[in-house]
Amino acid sequence: MALLVVLTSSLLVACMGSSSTTLDDQGASVSSFDWGLPDGIPLPVEPDDNPMTEAKFQLGRYLFYDTRLSANGDIACASCHHQEKAFTDGRQFPTGTWGDTHPRNAMSLGNTAWFATFNWARPDVTTLEEQIRGPLFNSSPIPEHGLTSSNLDGVLASIRTDSTYQALLVAAFPEAATDTEWDFDDHLIPALASFVRGLTSFDSDFDHYLQGDSSALSAAAKRGLALFASERLECTHCHLDNFTLTDNHMNRSWTYPTSNFHNTGAVYRFDEPNRGVYEVTGNSSHLGQFRTMSLRNIALTAPYSHDGSHATLEDILDTYSQGGKQGDYQVDGDLSPGFTLTSDEKADVLAFLCSLTDLTFISNPRYGNPWPDADGNPIGVASNAEADPAVNPQCQLSNP
Ligand code: HEC
Ligand code: HEC
Structure with a gap:
């Protein structure tokens, strides 16, 4: 639900035609950096001892x-x-x-x-x-x-x-x-x-949808978003707000940052050195707890999980649908105990996850290699022939 609430308020901001700095007027006057953010995205914190230039x-x-x-x-x-x-x-x-x-x-x-x-x-x-x-x-x-x-x-x-x-x-x-x-x-x-x-990514279909273009998401992606935010799947309990899609976040208008760690049962056993927050605290209640990952550009970042043990997004959905791998440790109470998805519903969730792909982000020359190659030409940006959700294997069901 949380996502939908934020989503609605974002749409309101967009409809009012206000600038990207309305959530955060103070930030606008103290940044000398052009963040180039769309409407509704609050400015991030810049450290006092390292302001952006x-x-x-x-x-x-x-x-x-x-x-x-x-x-x-x-x-x-x-x-x-x-x-x-x-x-x-x-x-x-x-x-x-x-x-x-x-x-x-x-x-x-x-x-x-x-x-x-x-x-x-x-x-x-x-x-x-x-x-x-x-x-x-x-x-x-x-x-x-x-x-x-x-x-x-x-x-x-x-x-x-x-x-x-x-x-x-x-x-x-x-x-x-x-x-x-x-x-x-x-x-x-x-x-x-x-x-x-300065590596910002806010030009996905999902962003365009948030900015008020309801045609930016396919019908399947819209159904997938509803499933993602549903009490059945419970994804938004942790992949929370609509600009980071995690509960590890902060911005200038919040007085304190939030970072939550959860055991999602991503693996059967959490062995050293992958026992999660326990590695830092030594507290047994932190065994298997990892940071909620942002899901932006998730279709481009396989394999998945802290140990790369999930090859596909579909594998991840399968693990969540059994309520985690049911291994050594009890999973987080915020996780769904399990759910069954029809293959159409699974395809819808994948369509939503794939709407988070930002092709501008991965082709933006500002983020590319500035050094010249041996012939003196800029190396620039490598291409990814599979990036487009229309052809990306992560976005297709293995057995439709
Ligand atoms: C209890 C909090 C919680 C809930 C609920 C939750 N997630 Fe996650 N998610 C996490 C955490 C923590 C990780 C990292 C887990 C790890 O690697 O061990 C993660 C990882 C992921 C990843 C892999 C990210 C990567 O970069 O490898 C995907 C995809 C994902 N979640 C999607 C979903 C979907 C879809 C749902 C709903 C079915 C969901 N999550 C529900 C907390 C949660
Ligand atoms: C050998 C591979 C490797 C190299 C080289 C490397 N990284 Fe990483 N990076 C990783 C891995 C693996 C993680 C996750 C580490 C962990 O959690 O233990 C990571 C995590 C990060 C994170 C944290 C992202 C987040 O969401 O928390 C940042 C930022 C980062 N790297 C930036 C850099 C920068 C800048 C450099 C160069 C100075 C660099 N990395 C060099 C592999 C690498």
Whole structure:
């Protein structure tokens, strides 16, 4: 129900023809960044110590696609976060610069500016700046980029002496223009966070529908939305509001952020290091609890779940329809105890989930690779021939 309530108020805002900043007039005057949001989407929080600027966003974009930021010179953020897959990588588990396998599935990066916590099950990671330090310097669960005190100076030297970066750094941090000791904490991480924060996705059919175009959703997707929000399926108990489709969210008009974690019985057994929030708290009531994932662009981000154990959206629906996998631990009370869908109804839910695909997001050159290839041409944006819901296998039933 919650989704439908928010949905109705959004439609009202849209009908009144008000601007995207009506929910949040204060935000409008304090952001120097063009968020380019449609009507009804509240501005996200910008950290006081890292307000958004276009110059930081652009610097972050070059860094995001640069493999020089890794121990072996072979891993960039973009190695595991591919734009054409809504910034996931299509694999069950990604590998880091030394070839180690990460125990969890790579996450999508759309609209993270509205999230209250980051990663699959880390209530303690509450800013993008903090999150991004992880893959750069982590040794656990794996070294992703593998930066350590022994290779850091070399990596920094390659950035500091590159004329492209010098220009970008001076533009992004003019107050430090005479200081060529650019570093991760004060410059590179804030820029990477600004780029990721600026990756917004609000141009799906579902968004057009929310903005008042009732023909933007097919009849099947509308029936799927009604099922999604129904007491039978109970999806909106957790995939809650209509701009993030999760209960892990915040914006400038809310006084406190919300981040909820749930055991949905996605797997039979939760083994180390995938025991969810328990890994952080050691509290047995947190066993198997993971963050509610946003469902935006979900048809582009297979495989699914924290351990990539669901190959298809249909597999996910099958697990939910049995009330979770009924394994070791009791599932969350907000979850439906189980439901039966006819194949037509299943197709309708898939049509709704596929209406969350934003083809503009995955083809937007602003988010693409800015570096030139060996011939000096911009690398730009990779295409994804299966992205369109009309041909995407995630959007079709296996046995219609
Ligand atoms: C080796 C693959 C890999 C690399 C390289 C990598 N990531 Fe990730 N990313 C992941 C995985 C896996 C997760 C989920 C981690 C977890 O929950 O344990 C993730 C999570 C994230 C999240 C959290 C998203 C959310 O919704 O909470 C952000 C933001 C992110 N990565 C940004 C980056 C940036 C920026 C870089 C480069 C500095 C980067 N990643 C490098 C694999 C990678
Ligand atoms: C009790 C809260 C809750 C309810 C109710 C719920 N979900 Fe989820 N959803 C989650 C959590 C938590 C995850 C991550 C679980 C994991 O990976 O272990 C998730 C993951 C997903 C994923 C995979 C996301 C990804 O990126 O891998 C899909 C798709 C999904 N849910 C759809 C639905 C649908 C459809 C319904 C209704 C039938 C539903 N959810 C009901 C909390 C919930």
